[in-house]
Amino acid sequence: MTLFNKSALALSLSISLAFSCGAAQAESVAIIHATVHTVTDQGVLKDATVVIEDGKIVAINPTSTTADTIIDAKGAILTPGLIASMNDLGLVEIGAVGSSLDTYEKKADIIFDPSLAYNPKVTTVAFARKGGITRNVVSSGGGDDIFSGQIFTVNLSGNWNSILAANTGLVVSLGATEEGSRASGMQQLIHKLEDAKKAQAKKSKAKASTKEDDVELTREDDIINAVLAGEKPLIVEVDRASDILHLIKLKQNLDLELILVNAADAVLIADKLAQANIPVVIDSMRNLPENFDSLHNSLENAGKLVKAGVKVAIALPGDSHGIYALRFSAGNAVANGMSYDDALAAVTANVADIFHLETGRIAVGKPADLVLWSGDPFEFSSKVQKMWIAGEEQSTDSRQDKLRDRYLQKTAMPEAYSR
Amino acid sequence: MAKLIPSLVAVALSTAIAGCSPAEQQDPKVTINTNPYPSTYHVLPNSTTLLKNAIVLTGTGQRIDGADVLIKDGKISAVGPQLSDEGAVVIDVKGKWITPGIIDVHSHLGVYPSPNAESHNDGNEMTNPVTAEVWAEHSVWPQDPGFNRAREGGVTTLQILPGSANLIGGRGVTLKNVPATTMQAMKFPNAPYGLKMACGENPKSLYGSRNELPMTRMGNMAGYRTAFIQATEYKRAWDKYDADYAAGKNPLVPERDLMKDTLKGVLEGDILIHNHCYKAEEMAMMIDLGKEFGYHAGTFHHAVEAYKIADLLAENGNCAAMWPDWWGFKLEAYDMVLENVAIVDAVKNACAIVHSDSGVTIQRLNQETAKIMHNANENGFDLKEEHVIGWLTANAAKSLGISDKTGSLEKGKNADVVVWNTNPFSVYAQAEQVFIDGAKVYDRQDPTYQAKSDFMLGQQ
Numbered sequence: 001m002t003l004f005n006k007s008a009l010a011l012s013l014s015i016s017l018a019f020s021c022g023a024a025q026a027e028s029v030a031i032i033h034a035t036v037h038t039v040t041d042q043g044v045l046k047d048a049t050v051v052i053e054d055g056k057i058v059a060i061n062p063t064s065t066t067a068d069t070i071i072d073a074k075g076a077i078l079t080p081g082l083i084a085s086m087n088d089l090g091l092v093e094i095g096a097v098g099s100s101l102d103t104y105e106k107k108a109d110i111i112f113d114p115s116l117a118y119n120p121k122v123t124t125v126a127f128a129r130k131g132g133i134t135r136n137v138v139s140s141g142g143g144d145d146i147f148s149g150q151i152f153t154v155n156l157s158g159n160w161n162s163i164l165a166a167n168t169g170l171v172v173s174l175g176a177t178e179e180g181s182r183a184s185g186m187q188q189l190i191h192k193l194e195d196a197k198k199a200q201a202k203k204s205k206a207k208a209s210t211k212e213d214d215v216e217l218t219r220e221d222d223i224i225n226a227v228l229a230g231e232k233p234l235i236v237e238v239d240r241a242s243d244i245l246h247l248i249k250l251k252q253n254l255d256l257e258l259i260l261v262n263a264a265d266a267v268l269i270a271d272k273l274a275q276a277n278i279p280v281v282i283d284s285m286r287n288l289p290e291n292f293d294s295l296h297n298s299l300e301n302a303g304k305l306v307k308a309g310v311k312v313a314i315a316l317p318g319d320s321h322g323i324y325a326l327r328f329s330a331g332n333a334v335a336n337g338m339s340y341d342d343a344l345a346a347v348t349a350n351v352a353d354i355f356h357l358e359t360g361r362i363a364v365g366k367p368a369d370l371v372l373w374s375g376d377p378f379e380f381s382s383k384v385q386k387m388w389i390a391g392e393e394q395s396t397d398s399r400q401d402k403l404r405d406r407y408l409q410k411t412a413m414p415e416a417y418s419r
Numbered sequence: 420m421a422k423l424i425p426s427l428v429a430v431a432l433s434t435a436i437a438g439c440s441p442a443e444q445q446d447p448k449v450t451i452n453t454n455p456y457p458s459t460y461h462v463l464p465n466s467t468t469l470l471k472n473a474i475v476l477t478g479t480g481q482r483i484d485g486a487d488v489l490i491k492d493g494k495i496s497a498v499g500p501q502l503s504d505e506g507a508v509v510i511d512v513k514g515k516w517i518t519p520g521i522i523d524v525h526s527h528l529g530v531y532p533s534p535n536a537e538s539h540n541d542g543n544e545m546t547n548p549v550t551a552e553v554w555a556e557h558s559v560w561p562q563d564p565g566f567n568r569a570r571e572g573g574v575t576t577l578q579i580l581p582g583s584a585n586l587i588g589g590r591g592v593t594l595k596n597v598p599a600t601t602m603q604a605m606k607f608p609n610a611p612y613g614l615k616m617a618c619g620e621n622p623k624s625l626y627g628s629r630n631e632l633p634m635t636r637m638g639n640m641a642g643y644r645t646a647f648i649q650a651t652e653y654k655r656a657w658d659k660y661d662a663d664y665a666a667g668k669n670p671l672v673p674e675r676d677l678m679k680d681t682l683k684g685v686l687e688g689d690i691l692i693h694n695h696c697y698k699a700e701e702m703a704m705m706i707d708l709g710k711e712f713g714y715h716a717g718t719f720h721h722a723v724e725a726y727k728i729a730d731l732l733a734e735n736g737n738c739a740a741m742w743p744d745w746w747g748f749k750l751e752a753y754d755m756v757l758e759n760v761a762i763v764d765a766v767k768n769a770c771a772i773v774h775s776d777s778g779v780t781i782q783r784l785n786q787e788t789a790k791i792m793h794n795a796n797e798n799g800f801d802l803k804e805e806h807v808i809g810w811l812t813a814n815a816a817k818s819l820g821i822s823d824k825t826g827s828l829e830k831g832k833n834a835d836v837v838v839w840n841t842n843p844f845s846v847y848a849q850a851e852q853v854f855i856d857g858a859k860v861y862d863r864q865d866p867t868y869q870a871k872s873d874f875m876l877g878q879q
Contacts, residue, residue, distance in 0.1 A: 095748040096620065124747065288533040288565055288778050295878045321747035328786065331846030379846050380789035383797055404756040404798065407726050415727075 028053040029391070030067035031372065034078040036060070038362040039349040043341075050078060052368040055391035060364060071372075076385060079344065079377055080360050081134025081369035082326055083351035085313060086235075086261050086281055089128060089136050089320035090118040090154060104141035105149070111219045112149030114140035115166035124320050125158045126398040131324030132377060134369040134389045135164070137355045139171050139235070141318070146172050146185045150223070151235065153357060155369070157389045168355065169233040169259070170223055175243050176293045186246055193254055196224040233257040233355075237317075239293035241265040248276050259354055261317060262286075264294035267301045270308030279311035279354045284333040284346075302346065303337035313354050314346040331378030343378065367391075448664055449672045451657075451680060453689070456556060458606035460595055463858035467491045467506050470838060472513035478812040478827035482805035488517055490834040493857035498828050510852075512838050518808050519828050520575025520835030520855065522815035523781050524693070524740050525720050525774040529579055529594075529602075530555055532563030533778060534874075543582030544589060548626050548633060549646045551614065552677035553589035555579045559602040564872040565778040570596045570861050571869075572782035573837040573850040576607060578819055580720075583617035583695040584625050586633065586642040590681055591615055591693060593819050595855055598870040611691050611820040613717075614681060616643070618696035618705060619751045640704065647712040650682030657683065685714050691820050692717030697751040699727035706735050718818040720774060721745075723752050726762035729769065738770035738818040739763050742780075743790040760788075760810060761795035761802060772818055773810045784811050789844035804844055833857075 029052045036045040038060075051059040051067055091114055093100035102117035118138065128136070135155050142148025152166040174185045199221075217225070226232040234256050236247055244266060251258040260266060261281045266273055273280065284302040289295045298304075305312050314330050316323050330343040338346070352360025359369045368391040375382035387394045406418050468490040475486040475498060487502040488495065496504075530542035541558035544550040559579055569577065574596050581588035591613035594605040618639060627634030633642050656673040663670040684690035692709070696702050696719045709716035715736070719725065722739040723746065725732060732739055741763070746755030756762070764771035773788050775781035788810055792802045816826025825833045834857035841848050852868075853861035862868035 093747070094750050094753060097750055285779060287568060287782070289875065289878075291534045291536065295875070319748065322744055325744065325790075328790075328846055332783075332786075335847040335849060380786065380793045380844060383793070400756045401798075403754055404726070404758050404762070407756075407762065408799070 027069060028058070028067040029069045029071065029388075030065045031071045031073050031078060031370070032065060033075060034073035034372065035075055036362055037077060037079045037344055039080055039341075039345050040361050040363050042363075047075070048078075050362060050370070052370070052388065052391045055368055057362060057364055057366050057368050057370075060362065071386070073372055077373045077375070077377060078362065079132070079371050079373065080348040080362050080366075081371050081387065081389065082132045082347045082377075083135045083137070083357065083360055084128065084133050084323045084326050085137035085315045085351050085355060086139045086151075086237075086317045087136070087315070087320040087323055088141055088318065089124055089138055089323060090120060090122055091138065091140060092320065093119075093122050093124070095319065095321075102140075104143065106143040107145075108140060108143035108147070108149045109145050109220075110147045110149070110170065110223050112140065112147075113152075113167055114138065114149055115152035115163055118152070118154065118163055120154070120158045120160060120162040123399045124323075125156050126395070127400060128320070128323050129156050129387065129394055130384065130396045130398060131326055132371040132373070132384045132387060133323060133326060134371070134387065134394075135357060135359060136323075137351070137357075142171065142173055146174060146188055148173055151355070153355065155389045157392065157394065164357075167223075167232075169235045170227055171235045171237065173237045174247075175238045175240055176291055182243065186243065190246075190250060192224060193228060193250065193256070196221065197228055197254060200225065200228070227256060228254060230255060230257050233259050235259045235261060237261045239264040239291075241268040243293075244269060245272070248272055248278065251276060251278065261315075264290075264297045264301075266310070267296055267298070267304050270305050270310055273305070274309030279313065279350070280305055281313045281315045281317070281351075281354065283317055284314045284329045284336075284338075285316075299332060299336040302333040303339075303342070306338055306342045306346075311350050311354065312342075312346050313351040314343070315351075327377050328380065334378060340378075443669050445664065445667070445669045446672075449660075451675070453684070456554075456603060456606075458608045459601065459603040460597070460599075460606055460608055461604070462493050462856040463597060463860060465490075465493055465854075465856065465858035466508050467504055468854070468857065468859075469502060469504055469507035469509045470517060470836070471509060471511045473515050473517040473838070475517045475828065476519075476805045476808040476843075477829065478519040478809055479829060480806055480809065482803070486517075488828060488836060490836065490854065490857040493834055495828050495830055495832050495834050495836075497830060515851065516839040516841065516843055516848075517828070518573070518837050518839065518843055519812040519826055520837055520853065521573045521784050521811045522819065522826060523569070523574055523577040523775050523784060524718065524772055524815050524818050525776045526569075526577040526579055526778075526781055527582065527776070528565040528569060528577065528778055528781070529559035529561060529563045530581070531778075532560050533565050543584040545582075545584040545625060548585050548622055548631070548642050549587045549678065550581075550585050550589050551587045551646065551679070551681040553581060554592065555581045555590060555615075556592035556602050556606070559592070559594070559605075561599050561602055561605060562872045562874050563778075564875050565781070566596055566598065567870045567872060568778070569781045570853055571850060571863070573785065573839070573843075573853055574781055575835040575837070575853060575855045575860075576816075576819075576821070576825060577781070578613055578693070580613065580615045580693060583615070583621045586617060586622045586639055587646055587682075588615040588617060590690070593821065597855055597860060598872075607821065609824075611689060612681075612684065613693045613819070614685055614690050616692060616694040616696075616705075618694065618701040619698060620749050621695070636701070640708070643708055644711070646678075646682060647686075647708075650679050650686060651712060653679035654683045654686050686712065688714065691715075691818075693720055693818075694718065695720050697721050697723045697749075699724040702728060702737075703731060706731070706737065718770075718772070721752070721776070722763075723759065724754050726756055726759045727754075729763045729766045732763060733766040733768045733770075736768070736770070738772055738814060740772040740774035740815075740818065742774070742776075743787050743794070757794040758791065758798055758800070760791045761800050764810070765800070770814050770817055771810050772814045774815075785839075785843040785848060786846060789846070792844060804842065807844070
């Protein structure tokens with residue numbers, strides 16, 4: 001993980017160097033007269049100015065504004081870029097076309113790194129930008145094993161260097177199984193972690209008494225040890241409360257960083273999750289009892305979890321084709337009991353906190369992932385007016401727009417002649 | 420199936436001979452009971468109700484601000500400003516919006532219910548490419564908690580369809596979204612049956628992988644045509660029987676065939692086609708298929724590429740039922756545009772519908788419509804709430820053949836009514852009260868009107 005971070009850092013350094021060589025580069029942009037939802041303690045700043053330079057937010061409400069480009073927001077809402085998570089964006093073009101599908105790897109395991117399959121040019125990336133999504137935490141669909149590999153983080157620029165960090169969390173799927181007992185998966189996870197802990201203890205003891213050369217650790221050991229050291233979160237896709245209780249215990253016994261995904265029944269034990277400081281990534285639109293693990297699904301769950309003190313991120317897990325609609329899920333959470341500010345945090349700052357991203361808030365020093373909305377970001381009537389990823393302005397045009405325009409114009413020649 | 424054709428010829432021959440002896444006494448006339456599982460639906464307890472001071476979208480393209488809706492004897496009695504009725508229960512809904520009850524033309528509630536368990540997966544008879552003999556109503560589990568969730572989203576009527584594994588999947592049934600213990604008690608009285616057909620990837624991939632026809636799209640077409648050739652012969656045999664009988668002869672009764680009964684109903688115009696069909700070129704072929712056999716190709720469901728053939732659909736009187744933004748799960752769903760419904764709708768005589776095909780989405784068809792309206796308006800359209808509500812009400816009713824009964828707030832129509840707390844095309848909108856035939860079936864503020872499925876009762 002660290003290795004990858006470094007190389008990503010090196011990349012971004014070289015890019016900014018390249019930019020600073022040109023005369024017109026290192027442009028600064030000031031967005032003035034904006035209603036800025038900072039998603040920080042500063043709250044909402046009316047008629048505010050945000051200045052971007054070198055991909056970062058360099059000033060908020062400076063005493064005097066100088067910038068190469070000044071954009072008058074005319075009171076429009078500026079938010080941090082929305083952050084999606086736990087979907088397969090970039091790993092699939094079309095679900096039912098096997099050759100375009102790089103998720104659901106049967107042999108996925110602890111060391112599986114789906115970022116190697118990431119394609120920033122899939123049509124879903126441009127489409128997701130329509131929803132004001134600037135970053136994404138990608139996870140693979142997994143396979144036969146309880147471990148489905150690791151997550152990675154991307155920005156949605158569609159550039160070749162969009163992967164920001166790989167191998168940043170280990171994903172486990174637990175709970176209902178078509179055959180056999182769920183106990184087996186839970187036991188496998190517990191044993192894997194406990195045994196590794198024991199091995200560590202044994203090894204450090206052996207190290208102290210003898211001076212034998214270290215036995216080289218396997219790649220799998222490295223990952224499990226990172227999880228045990230709290231350097232890498234354990235991300236568990238699980239629904240039933242009885243399963244979650246075991247995981248709370250596991251977290252406490254081994255002092256892990258634990259993130260729950262889906263967690264339909266988390267609402268039954270929300271106070272325990274809050275006490276144990278365990279965040280939840282939830283699909284706020286689930287409200288059917290899909291199976292016996294999710295009998296308590298409700299549109300009110302996201303809001304209830306927040307009220308109980310749980311840090312909540314809203315996500316549309318799984319398929320990536322519809323993640324542009326993330327903001328509407330946040331709106332529905334508001335309609336069903338979550339405060340507006342909490343809902344905005346659930347698609348920005350909280351996602352950043354949970355997955356250790358440096359963005360998600362509008363504050364000096366943060367990457368300039370920003371969206372200027374024509375109205376309330378959660379409403380169908382609003383659209384993205386402008387968006388920036390790390391200070392670079394983005395287009396929200398997609399293949400879908402081209403198809404629409406092609407068939408809206410009437411010409412004597414077949415549509416195939418229009419671009 | 421092929422065996423039956425020569426025997427039918429034999430039947431026809433023998434009846435012709437029998438017809439030669441005028442002295443022969445006629446056997447009792449045999450007729451096919453087209454309604455063997457009749458509706459037992461009863462309107463729930465209701466009273467005369469006057470909803471006051473709302474913004475009313477009638478479903479016929481009209482918006483009336485500050486209007487009242489008077490519900491009497493289960494019907495819409497009047498819509499307009501300052502109505503009064505002595506005996507009415509008056510509900511002030513000032514500032515709220517009223518629409519007709521939402522109709523989903525494509526649901527699998529009850530046949531693919533929650534919880535999703537193999538034991539209740541009753542929606543796809545994937546044993547033969549043509550299963551016109553199966554009826555979705557025989558699979559409906561009325562306790563599916565999804566019916567209650569859908570009602571909370573304003574859905575008052577819904578068509579339950581078989582799945583799309585087969586070329587011809589079987590009959591759909593139109594239900595009133597009332598809680599009931601039996602399917603018959605939900606059945607929409609006198610609604611025509613629908614027939615589910617499916618184009619494209621699903622049938623060809625399922626049967627192709629079993630090395631059966633269809634393996635290709637040309638195999639799909641061959642399968643439909645074969646079935647309708649058989650149905651044509653079957654109908655001819657029954658028509659001849661009826662004609663001979665009417666002429667005083669005593670013809671042999673054609674052998675009853677459940678599969679062909681349904682297709683005969685299609686040929687006679689009694690059963691409406693509901694065709695899962697994504698692609699422009701395939702919809703065009705299904706229209707021609709209907710012409711080849713003399714039936715109407717009906718409504719295209721999913722219709723992701725309908726915008727490419729909006730003119731053709733309107734010219735032929737086909738409805739298209741669509742989503743705003745489902746795409747990319749199959750190659751045939753790749754060419755999605757967010758404005759599909761709006762483009763189809765913009766043509767004269769169009770019939771654009773927003774449908775769900777989902778126990779989740781059915782709860783928010785108003786929001787699905789909002790996505791389309793606002794995207795389209797960003798891109799050159801000028802759509803208003805009073806118009807787009809028709810995609811969920813009047814047009815859906817037309818597709819199901821029940822537009823004389825529901826789908827708009829017009830005098831004499833069934834009082835299927837939704838009161839929304841705000842503009843129904845806002846993300847924050849919620850259905851507050853829902854009426855079916857004038858009976859309150861849901862009230863967000865009053866637990867008395869919040870139905871709970873047997874399945875959810877007592878779950879800890």
